[in-house]
Every structure is written in structure tokens, then in C-alpha cells.
Amino acid sequence: MAVPTKEQLRYADRVARVWVRRYRVSPMAGRVVGYLLVCEPAWQSIDELAAALQASRSAAALAVKDLAAIGVLQRERAAGERVDRVRVTIDESRGFDPAPYREVADFAREGMRLLDDQSPERRQQLEEMASLGDFLAERLPRLLAEWRELHRTTDGNPL
Known part of the structure; x- marks a missing residue:
């Protein structure tokens, strides 16, 4: 040992x-x-x-x-x-799953519906959560694909 x-x-x-x-x-x-x-x-x-x-x-x-x-x-x-x-064995894609960000965006939109009659200031935090969740859910898979392409070995396999 x-x-x-x-x-x-x-x-x-x-x-x-x-x-x-x-x-x-x-x-x-x-x-x-x-x-x-x-x-x-x-x-x-x-x-x-x-x-x-x-x-x-x-x-x-x-x-x-x-x-x-x-x-x-x-x-x-x-x-x-x-x-x-x-x-x-840490998978390089760990943290790039869009599902949790979609979930955040979905529950933020649900909360916004509960605040339909409230001021824009009151809804702002939920609107930003939904926007960020949508942004990350859309971009993270593309970012991971870009990283994998950048780090391909000479034999064509990702690292």
C-alpha cells in the first residue's frame, strides 16, 4: 500500500x-x-x-x-x-444539464402568475429568475458542445 x-x-x-x-x-x-x-x-x-x-x-x-x-x-x-x-469519475458534462434551469424558469413563471395583480417591481425578481433559467437552459448544452469540439483529440474522440 x-x-x-x-x-x-x-x-x-x-x-x-x-x-x-x-x-x-x-x-x-x-x-x-x-x-x-x-x-x-x-x-x-x-x-x-x-x-x-x-x-x-x-x-x-x-x-x-x-x-x-x-x-x-x-x-x-x-x-x-x-x-x-x-x-x-467526474463527467465533464456535470453542471451542464439544462433541466434544473428549465425547472427554475417554470416555477418562476408560476410565481409570476400568482403576482399578476402586483406591481412590476414586485414581479421583477421572478421575471429575472425565469429569464436567467431560460438563458442557461438554452446556452449550457451549446457551451458544452463547443468545449467538446475545442478539446477533441487527434483521433476524433473527446477527452
């Missing part, structure tokens, strides 16, 4: 702070993401993660379970092994 370097552990802690703030995961889940991004080998068992991050096995297992539930980890078991191994 590889012993993590101080730099890898500092990196894992930095990533954890961002993931806790941005994605509302536990600090341990954030540390798991950070460590898996830079550890070697990239595939780690729960016991290896716990040892590397100086945490309990149950804390590592819960972090892996939570991260797997949100689609950040891939889990595999090699033939003949008795343990699963995990690695980070």
Missing part, C-alpha cells in the same frame, strides 16, 4: 474545503475526492483510503457511499478480489 505524501494530503484537504462549500458533501467525502485525484494507483479500496487519510473505515465507507450516490465515483471489483476499489 502506497503511503501518501504530505503534498497529496494537503491537496486532499484543499479539495475537501472546496467540495464541502460547493457541493455540500462531508469533509471526509471531499478528502476522498481530493486524494483519489492524485493518488497512485488511481483505484483504491475503502481500507486503503481510510489508512491513507488517517480516518476510520466507517468514515471512508460512508464517504464512498455518498460520493457513489452522486455519481462521482466508479466502483469495480477485480476477478478473485474480495474488495471493491473506487476511483473518481
Whole structure:
């Protein structure tokens, strides 16, 4: 089992702070993401993660379970092994799904209907929410397609 370097552990802690703030995961889940991004080998068992991050096995297992539930980890078991191994698999399209923005626009318009008899100032916030939701729902898929085209490898496959 590889012993993590101080730099890898500092990196894992930095990533954890961002993931806790941005994605509302536990600090341990954030540390798991950070460590898996830079550890070697990239595939780690729960016991290896716990040892590397100086945490309990149950804390590592819960972090892996939570991260797997949100689609950040891939889990595999090699033939003949008795343990699963995990690695980070962050889909580049994460955050580009237009559905949540359409939903925001829809409920903003529903709220505007409830305020039909109110002043334009009272309706302004909902109008801006609907407008921004529509804008993002329309633009994000195009932006992702543009990024993918920009980052095509020489063999024609996206990175």
C-alpha cells in the first residue's frame, strides 16, 4: 500500500474545503475526492483510503457511499478480489444539464402568475429568475458542445 505524501494530503484537504462549500458533501467525502485525484494507483479500496487519510473505515465507507450516490465515483471489483476499489469519475458534462434551469424558469413563471395583480417591481425578481433559467437552459448544452469540439483529440474522440 502506497503511503501518501504530505503534498497529496494537503491537496486532499484543499479539495475537501472546496467540495464541502460547493457541493455540500462531508469533509471526509471531499478528502476522498481530493486524494483519489492524485493518488497512485488511481483505484483504491475503502481500507486503503481510510489508512491513507488517517480516518476510520466507517468514515471512508460512508464517504464512498455518498460520493457513489452522486455519481462521482466508479466502483469495480477485480476477478478473485474480495474488495471493491473506487476511483473518481467526474463527467465533464456535470453542471451542464439544462433541466434544473428549465425547472427554475417554470416555477418562476408560476410565481409570476400568482403576482399578476402586483406591481412590476414586485414581479421583477421572478421575471429575472425565469429569464436567467431560460438563458442557461438554452446556452449550457451549446457551451458544452463547443468545449467538446475545442478539446477533441487527434483521433476524433473527446477527452
